[in-house]
Amino acid sequence: xxxxxxxxxxxxxxxxxxxxxxxxxxxxxxxxxxxxxxxxxxxxxxxxxxxxxxxxxxxxxxxxxxxxxxxxxxxxxxxxxxxxxxxxxxxxxxxxxxxxxxxxxxxxxxxxxxxxxxxxxxxxxxxxxxxxxxxxxxxxxxxxxxxxxxxxxxxxxxxxxxxxxxx
Numbered sequence: 345x346x347x348x349x350x351x352x353x354x355x356x357x358x359x360x361x362x363x364x365x366x367x368x369x370x371x372x373x374x375x376x377x378x379x380x381x382x383x384x385x386x387x388x389x390x391x392x393x394x395x396x397x398x399x400x401x402x403x404x405x406x407x408x409x410x411x412x413x414x415x416x417x418x419x420x421x422x423x424x425x426x427x428x429x430x431x432x433x434x435x436x437x438x439x440x441x442x443x444x445x446x447x448x449x450x451x452x453x454x455x456x457x458x459x460x461x462x463x464x465x466x467x468x469x470x471x472x473x474x475x476x477x478x479x480x481x482x483x484x485x486x487x488x489x490x491x492x493x494x495x496x497x498x499x500x501x502x503x504x505x506x507x508x509x510x511x
Contacts, residue, residue: 345390345399354383357400361407369411378414382406447497455490458483 345353358379365375382403437445448456454476461472462483473483 350390365407378407378410381410447494451490451493455486458486459490
């Protein structure tokens, strides 16, 4: 079958097959999708497509199999969702973590990254240096300064810093 013959066959058979698959699936969009997919598969074998004798029957069979396959996949997914429903309510972060994140936001980006990688991701100083591309000494300085800033930020008190100045 030449490209022109295939195009002509497509133009006449697509609406008919879509109507048949719509009756089978009950969903016009789904019917169009599976018929289109069947034609895509037929395109690869268009050279000997007419030699099969019943190209429309072949397309209908492929489209119906695709529809059934999609239906089975959707049913399996639905069974999984019903069996293990998503949690109704995911708890938010605990107050301590929220305070820590807020304090981390006050740090310069380089210090924050070093503190998070070292203390929260459990990377060694050398690993932090490798990941950030900074020398080990620079990472140590960032960690020291970051911890000092966090200590000031997280220090308990009535709004005063250790030296008595008001924030």
